[in-house]
Amino acid sequence: MANQIIENTKDRMEKAGMALQAQLGKIRAGVANPSILRDVKVLYYGAETPLNQVASVSVPEARVLLITPFDKTALKEIEQAIFASDLGLTPSNDGSVIRLVIPALTEETRKDLAKEVKAEAEKAKVAVRNVRRDALDQAKKEELSEDELRKLEKDIQGLTDDGVKNIDSIAASKEDELLTI
Incomplete structure (x- = not known):
């Protein structure tokens, strides 16, 4: 049972x-x-459809996304969906593809985004700690000897420490990406 909890x-x-x-x-x-387009939904034949199901998205240049619809009639709907999203990007439609030019970030914007990354990382750490709490509660409900319970608690704490380190490394790499000009 302890292995299952772990x-x-x-x-x-x-x-x-x-x-x-x-x-x-x-x-x-x-x-x-x-991935910034992951949540964009296109009204395609009356149904809200994820963008990646109606078009392919490629990166021809470092700051350009190229959206090629599978069905050219969906071009207008894709453009409207991008406008309606909160991305803050203006699509450029040339009749067969849509180009999204990603603007360079200002120093102030980079710092604001770094703060956002830290906030998201903190939410993830809270989630990891909640998982630890649930695991410890579950371990205490099991009929284990005191030694087995202490060992299980130690193992759960080790997993928690590893989880927090993983979150810190993910956040640090994203911050480096944001703050590198």
Whole structure:
């Protein structure tokens, strides 16, 4: 039973790190990254459809995203969806593809985005600590000897420390990416 608690805890803490990476992928760092379009939904034949299901997104240059629709009739809807999103980017439509030019970030904007990264990292750390709390509660409900319980608590704390280190490294790499000109 202790092994199951450890495996479940490890899995949930890894998911917290993956969720942080997904969240940080949405923060644009002055370079073209297709993941900033992950949440854009296009009204395609009356249904809200994710952008990546109606078009391919490529990065031909460091600060340009090229969106090529699978169906040319969806070009106008894709453009409207990008305008409606809160990305703050203006699409350029040439009749067959849409280009999104990612503007260079100012020093002030970079620092604000770095603060946002720290806030997201802190939320992920809270999630890891909540997983630890749940695992410890579950361990205390099990019928274990005091020695087994202490060892399990120590293992759970080790996983928590590893999870927090992972989150710190993910956040530090994103901050470096943001603050590098």
